[in-house]
Amino acid sequence: MHSFLDAKLMAKALRKALAERDVALSHSDCLELVAQQLGIADWNTLAARIAAAKGDDELTLPQDWLVMDNTERNNYRLGLDPQQPGTALIESRYARGKGVVLEDKHFGTLMQSILADDYRGLSVKITACLRTEDANAGSIWMRVDGAKGQVLRFDNMITRRKDGALKGTTDWTELQVVLDVPQEAESIHYGFLLLGHGRLWGRDFRIEATRDNVRSTSTNSYLKRPTNLGFAAGQGASN
Structure with a gap:
């Protein structure tokens, strides 16, 4: 059974089936129809959901954030x-x-x-x-x-x-x-x-x-002090 992740395949199949019935629609039009069939307003919105689900458009987290x-x-x-x-x-x-x-x-x-x-x-x-x-x-x-x-x-x-x-x-x-x-x-x-x-x-x-008051480090998942506040480092291990 197809899910929304298969939208492009569904649009391709729809276009082929329509062509066999002498109905010509562009691939873009078929994508829009598939989005509407899935209850989503338009292809752009559906494409964003697909990208989010696949992680295709994720940004790199700053180190220690x-x-x-x-x-x-x-x-x-x-x-x-x-x-x-x-x-x-x-x-x-x-x-x-x-x-x-x-x-x-x-x-x-x-x-x-x-x-x-x-x-x-x-x-x-x-x-x-x-x-x-x-x-x-x-x-x-x-x-x-x-x-x-x-x-x-x-x-x-x-x-x-x-x-x-x-x-x-x-x-x-x-x-x-x-x-x-x-x-x-x-x-x-x-x-x-x-x-x-x-x-x-x-x-x-x-x-x-207002002043420094250095204390001993505790063993937990928190950082000891602020770090990478200028976002200069990319993804990396904390602590």
Whole structure:
């Protein structure tokens, strides 16, 4: 039984069957018909879904950066922008109005997780430059967690009335998030995210604290400290 991954074969078979009945349609027309038969608005949308399922159009992740677990990989491409060195990109796979509606409940996020050891009792500021294109919303974010994963501090800029997330199409803009890190903090998580449709570029991430407070390394999956904030390195092993 065919699936949507076999759309091109289905279109080829459809064109042949129609030709045998003296009905001439182009391959492009048959692709559009197959997409509609599968309940998808058009061939471009179907082609994007096929590419996402096969991983044909995936971007290379920056070294030591992760895609957040609940990111919908079938809706978003995330990784280094091959056209702009030192820049990471998050983009929706489907253009606005092309059959797939992505709302604020849909999002893509690139992130890092580090130990809180060096930052306990301090205020920590994350700064980065973002640029957007036809975006519902794009922002940086930071979260401070306790020993059992409880959220102690959080800011993703989305609900701010002033100096909040970027919307629509914007030029490069520097954004900041500042949080205090309680003594009971165990980990700090940060990154940038795109809500809904659009494209979001990020570069020049910086993490600053009021003073150094070096602590011993703990054995877990978090990075000891921020690394590759300029996206200079490609895919590689963490820690």
